Amino acid sequence: MSAVIYPTTNLTATEQLKFERGEGVYVYDNNGKQYLEGLAGLWCTGLGYGNKELIDTISDQLGTLSFAHNFGGKTHQPAMDLADKLAAMVPVENAKVFFGNSGSDANDSHIKMLRYYFNAIGKPEKRKIITRESAYHGVTVAAGALTSLPASLAHFDAPVDALGILRTDSPHYYRGVQGDECAADFGTRLANNLEQLILREGPDTIAAFIAEPITGASGVIVPPPGYYEKIQEVLNRYDIMFWADEVITAFGRTGNLFGCETMNIQKPALMTFAKQLSSAYFPISASVISGDMYEPMVEASNEVGVFGHGFTYSGHPVGCAAALKTLEIYERDGLYDNARDVGAYMQLKLSMLARFEQIGEIRGEGLLGAIELVEDRASRTPAVNLAKRVTKACEDNGLIVRNVAGNTIAMCPPLIITQDQIDEMVDKLTLSLEQCL
Ligand SMILES: Cc1ncc(COP(=O)(O)O)c(C=O)c1O
The missing domain is CATH 3.90.1150.10 (Aspartate Aminotransferase, domain 1)
Known part of the structure; x- marks a missing residue:
């Protein structure tokens, strides 16, 4: 052993x-x-x-510039190109991209950026996040608290309350249906429950609702038609951001470029990517936010002196080169x-x-x-x-x-x-x- x-x-x-x-x-x-x-x-x-072409790209990048970081505004072409490429692909308005190494840390980065943003605009109390029963968003301390799988929570004492994480219903009609309720009524009931939760907690305390458009690790749950439309209506009413965790569903997986497209999720404010972004030939993730969210963060960072978040490997040139080539092959082929x-x-x-x-x-x-x-x-x-x-x-x-x-x-x-x-x-x-x- x-x-x-x-x-x-x-x-x-x-x-x-x-x-x-x-x-x-x-x-x-x-x-x-x-x-x-x-x-x-x-x-x-x-x-x-x-994939020989991807392996050659990675090998060439290792030979040319095996490492460079993005701290203090230092940069390199693969990171700039990949961020611009993703920004042009996503349905997020004026998208900005923060790079990490895994789906979990990308979700953690989102939690931190949400806090940074709401502090910057003077709404520090707007920080709770609604996740769903049957959700998988990773395993780091914060992302693990967004995950609802029993084994991911047991014995780990995830800081669910400290982070202000709230749970709403799983969108699984087959398991959640009550009596002879039809799928449309099921969706309506879940949207009503979400609204009740928001009103109980106070809309001004809730920053975002996170969802995998179609879930993965919790059982490949495909919500019934109409569900996301109703959920988005409620979120829009209370000014709560839709955060699409597309770690599994992005890049063609569900038959469209993004799971949001397949499930009719309009203009998410935040999106998380990893896995297929580089076809897993090199670890890389991306946390995408809207330009509206980014602008106040710029001012706040200027007050502090620096946006004090980043990993050694944020924007790793080999990961960025691998992702660029992967996306090129997905499209070209x-x-x-x-x-x-x-x-x-x-x-x-x-x-x-x-x-x-x-x-x-x-x-x-x-x-x-x-x-x-x-x-x-x-x-x-x-x-x-x-x-x-x-x-x-x-x-x-x-x-x-x-x-x-x-x-x-x-x-x-x-x-x-x-x-x-x-x-x-x-x-x-x-x-x-x-x-x-
Ligand atoms: C939807 C979703 N989000 C986040 C993660 C976490 O990604 P990672 O394992 O790269 O940390 C996963 C992993 O399976 C996932 O499926």
Whole structure:
């Protein structure tokens, strides 16, 4: 046993599977066994493995300027180009971009920038953040407090109250429906609950509402049509910012450039990016804010003497070069279109699994999908052990998927996947279901 403390692992059962190399949508273990990477690593390797062009770019950047920071206004072309590129892509007005290393620290940076901004405009009490049940926003001390997964909170004493973090309903109709309520009424009820929460707490105390347009680690929850429209109406009424955590859903994943587009989220004030931004070839994240939010921060920093936030690796030139090249390849090779078209095919193939009685719900958008396993359809009792067994059977059959939220199996293959490889993925999943049921 090595000295590694394994993240998000039962520490009594470490070192299950050792990978040695990857190529395209496949990875290989230390015995040479091939697996189709049905979760793009951790929802991140958009270009799959071994992309020579991206590797060459990274290698060239290492050779040219292996490190430079952005403190004190020092700069370099890759950081400037990437910030401008992202600013031109996002639906955020006059966007400004702060770089970090991970989705978690990007969300922490947002919390700090929200405070900085509201202090700067003389509203220091407007600082609470509304998150949702079934949310995953990372694991650092602050982002971890925005996350709602029980295992991410247990024993860590996250500073939920100290940070003013409030929780509202999960947008999962299948699990949250009351009686014979239709999906539209469910959305209305959740928007009403959100409004009640805002009124109870005081609108002047709430800065932002954070949401993954479609969730990932909490079970690939796709809110019903109309939900976000109603939520945005409430937020607009009380001048509360919409903060889109697009760490998983950005860059084609849900069949459009951003998850906001797929879910009809208009003009978010803040957006978080990581993972597919560099296809995970180098760690990099981006916290995007609007120009309106940035301007008062400029003045406040002048009073203090410096905007006192930044990581050694903020705007790392190798990460920025990797992200620029990744975005170039996504666009040039039509991978957003591929995600939409092959994604629609994946959803169709997954929908055919409805013949298995123990699949309670099949959901997803684009190249993001999930099946939720239940003891029986009437009771909807979560079949947690079955989900574990199916996930393991998939692995034995040469397919990596991820068991999330207890009884759900998630799929999120690289954006380069072909229709034939989707057939292979769903065939292996089907075989695994047949073996376990
Ligand atoms: C929506 C979302 N936000 C934030 C994070 C945290 O990102 P990281 O693991 O890079 O810190 C994740 C990670 O899965 C995520 O899915």
